[in-house]
Amino acid sequence: MVLRRLLGPNGLTHHLPSLDHHHPPHNMVLKIYGVSWSTCTRRVALIAKEKNVPYELVELDLAKGDNKTPAYLAKQPFAETPYIDDDGFVLFESRAIGRYIATKWAAQGTPLIPTDVKALALFEQAASIELTSFDGYAVRYAVEKIFNPQKGIATNEDRAAEYLKTIENKLDVYDQILGKQKYLAGDELSLADLFHLPGGYILVKLGKDVFDPRPNVSRWWNEISSRHSWQAVKESA
C-alpha cells in the first residue's frame, strides 16, 4: 500500500494510507429502517430529535414485504420495524434504541436517563409502567379501532371499551403520581415520559383524550406533547 507520511505532535512519523487510494468517507449518519407513520419509528425519531442526533429514515414498504426478506430478517428477526444501523451497529426494539441514543449522545441535547443509581432505578420503574400499563392497551385499542377495520375486520367494541377502561384506570394512578412530582420518574423529564407520546397521540387522534380530564396528567401530557421534538415527528418520522 502507498503510504503518506505525517509528522505527529511528538515529532514521530506516522504512516497513513495514501490519499490517492482513499475510500469515500463512511456515511456516519444514524440510519433508521422503519415506517415514517408508525408509532415505534416515531418513538425513535423523537429521541433522536431530543438528542440533536441527525438521522436518515430508510422507509420500508410493509405491504410489499420489505420486512420479510432474508436480508431484513438477518437484522430484525421478528420482521418488525424499526431497527437502526449506527455505522454498522444494528439494534432493534424502539425503547432499547431510545436508551442507546440517549446514552451514546449523553453529552448533547436533553438529558434523558439519570445517572444516579436511585434516580436510574426510579427511571426504570417509570419506563416499565409505560410498557406494561400504558402502551400495550393503547396499541390494542388502535388495532381494534383503526387497523382491524382497515383489514376488513370489524371492531370488537366490547374489547375496545375494555382497553380504554384499563387505560383510564391506569391514568387515575398516573394522576396521583404526577400530583407529587413533575414527571413519571421524578422531577426531571426522562425517556419514560417521552415513550408515551406515540401511543398517547393515537388516543387523542381517535377523539379519546384520556389525559385532559385528569389535572396532573393533563399538565404533564400538554407539556411533553408540545415539545419541539414531538411536534417535528408526530405525524411522520
Ligand SMILES: N[C@@H](CCC(=O)N[C@@H](CS)C(=O)NCC(=O)O)C(=O)O
Ligand atoms: N416492541 C417493538 C414493536 C415493534 C412493532 O410492533 N413494530 C410495528 C410497527 S409499530 C411493525 O413493524 N409492524 C409490522 C408487522 O408486525 O408486520 C418496538 O418497540 O420496536
